[in-house]
Amino acid sequence: MDRRNFFRVVGTASGGAITGACGRKSEEIIPLLVPEEGITPGVESWHPAVCGECAAGCGILARVMASEREIEVDGERVRQRIATVKKLEGNPNDPTSGGRLCARGHAGLQALYGPDRLRGPMRRAGPRGAGRFEAVSWESAMQEAAEALDSAVAEDAGRVVFLSRPRADLRAANIAKFLSALGAPPACAVGVRDFAAEVQGAERAYGWRGIPAYAIRDATLVLSIGADFLSGWVSPVLYTRQFGHMRRGRPGVRGRLIHAESRFSLTAWNADRWLPVWPGGELALALGLGRALVDLGAGASPTRAVEAARAAFAEVDLDEASAACGMSAGTIREVATELAAASAPVVVAGASIVREHSADAVAAASALNVLLGRVGVAGGVMPPPTVLADLVEARPSSNRWRERLANANLVIIDGANPAYSSPSCREALANAGTVISLSSFVDDTSAYADVVLPDHDPLEREAVALPSASLVESVACSARFVAALHDSRPADSVLADLAASAGKPFEPLDAQGALTRLHATLGAGNGAGSSEGFVESALEQGCWQGRPASGGTTGVIGLGAFEVADSMVPAVFQAYESLQFGTGGGANRPWLQELPDPTSSAMWGLPLEIDPVTASELAIENGDIVRARSDHGSLEAPAYVNPAAIPGVISMAMGQGHSQYGRYASGRGANPMSLLGDMRDRRTGATAMGPVRVHLERLDKGKGLIQFSRQDRDVPPHRV
């Protein structure tokens, strides 16, 4: 179009607007500027993959299209045509994701393309923890790592410590093989999200091994005690799907949700009733509810398990339990009455915020399902599937990792960041014999590594993963479909090479091998056809699913004693897993940094959430910089006066406060775990997230808080 015609079109269009008859007229004119073929969809293909952002193990689909990038070859910049992942979606075939995906899952793309992702192996070039590294060749890095491994195994293989993530997947199986070949103890999970309390609780209440699943989609009343299942916890996509169905998926039936937690989480937002339990009072609430249910005659058809539950709850003093959890005895009785009257109730037992008594609390809450007869029935709690037992067995647990780390001659880190989630372990990392990291990024913990051998991104490698919770036997799986973007190597083959060089070879399991084994365990007559066909079909679908979960309780109740919580002490602090960053791993994704925090609407930082009563006493307003001090440490952060916070309860989400984690996360905000010291769940050793006593002090009146919306209340005329 030439300049004269352009102005002719613009003039006519403007006239149309002025006469107010722009609709059809502009349709006739605008195509001259934006031709119909203006949007030409590109050629795309979709490949199954497994999300690596949390332990849920969602099956996803990756949209792959052709792209170009510039690389340097012999000192010259040249263009290279490559296949690139453009978008992630849930895999509709996968029973966990069901074709849906959470915010963190989408942002997995920004881990793949993270500008601070390591381009190749690195060697430490400064003091441990400083994060200064120099690039080295794979040969040199592997030689250094192999020598360290050789010498550590020769000295004492029992002091080799492998810190990993709590997933039941191909990687966990290969780590187990590696450690077994070396004669070293099993790997440890070090995060705050290893579900040790949930696993132990299910074992004590139901006799099951693993994390149970809750069929809330078919429940009419869900009581969640300590499980913020909509924003994080075990499997947020699975449970959000189930929640949607529970609410509006059944004609004429709207399921009801009661949520008990010490903060007004996303699950509390969506609950019909929130029970604001004092931090640490979850156990007392569960026991009190049990006692009230016993008083109402629940558990009328006694089995051994029901009898055991009744006996344990009958000993509880309801008034004492009420005082310990901060809920009145009347409220506890009300909820118990509602549970007893519901046609299909279920109690979701969890520890989104791990406490010193979380394993007891989860066991007690789980025992409510026993009392209500809701174990292994539709709309109740279901046992974990038992396929691929070796992957389940390989799933790392907390397993006294701090003690072992303090005595380590070699530390290998894969997908774990204990220097962030347990800052008190930094000294042990600094003093460990040799530290090898398999991370793709230099994070708080990798900064202590002597050598970094960067792994492929989860989207660049094959995978077989068991979902952390599932109502059906299933695995998510994928073959490799794009080349690695940088000079990384899959950690599985790196471990195999290191073991071989130490004279302790093992054969790493690959996706095909794991699926072949799955086919074999299903046995003849499973309808799966030949082994080759089974593997091919699973990799094409991105998942396999078998029978629905089923089975009742076989367990013997062993509830612990409960202690009165610290309810009289003002200002206790607790950390929690954030929706956008999880336990911190998402902080280097710019999409997630700019995603408004659900509670405070904060972006590019997370605030100390202070209740209005405490804030008023200390004259603290939104954005003021506040110092919080505990017996274990202190931090400074902007304040957010949370209208829904329990008076005297200060909370802060995990995610910010990384000493090292790339340009988007390093040095940004404060790490809430620095206030907690070495708190642990007393039975499992899992890292606890509070409560601790804190002292608050306002430092500056300021604008320390960036909020997407500064408006907490919908006050006319600002309706939107």
Place this chain on the structure above:
Amino acid sequence: MPEGSTEAGTGTQRRTPQWGMAIDLDRCTGCEACVVACASENNVPTAGEDQAAKGRTKHWIRIDRYYEGDFPNIRVRHRPVLCQQCDEAPCEPVCPVNATYQNAEGLNVQIYNRCIGTRYCAINCPYTVRFFNWYPPEWAEPLGLQLNPDVSVRPAGVVEKCTFCVQRIKRAKLNATAEGREVGDGEIQPACVQSCPAEAMVFGDLSDPSSRVARLANSRRAQRLLEELGTKPRVFYLERAD
């Protein structure tokens, strides 16, 4: 309710769809999966800390959340807010260069290469869902590889907004045409709809009474945001039961 018009095809009469959306607030949890899905699909750039502090972030879809009451009797009302694709869109008549208009299928279309950046449309939008590009978008390499080639990257000086993922509408239509059929109900899913774990969002043809979105829009729980302004939005919210 928008009525479908009929347009002449190649020898056959086809109804022009009237796109709309229904969002069930009893299902929606406010998890913000839709927000990131949208940014990923539509190349919506992050503003960065400094610009975010000036209120210059771009979220084509956002979750509005308001607290009601006081502890312990407190609750949150939340809803996803995106361009409401109004039939009487306040943003359209104020554009001096006609860069925004409603197309035959009911989409409020933004033509980036016509926009001269007066921001009148953004000011006049009661839903605050239009965003001005103060600076050229930047992606630190290799983040640029994430960009969706089906969606143009908007330059500095123009206003951008939700398009109901018009590129997905176009792809579905092309696929249907190639296969000699109509686009099926539920076949088109904007990125937010596709992502939503609670299945709270439904997209489709409001002029087809049998479509899921039309049925939901006729629900007794259905309301439209700021309906009293007469904007005739095409996004219907099904209010929470409580």
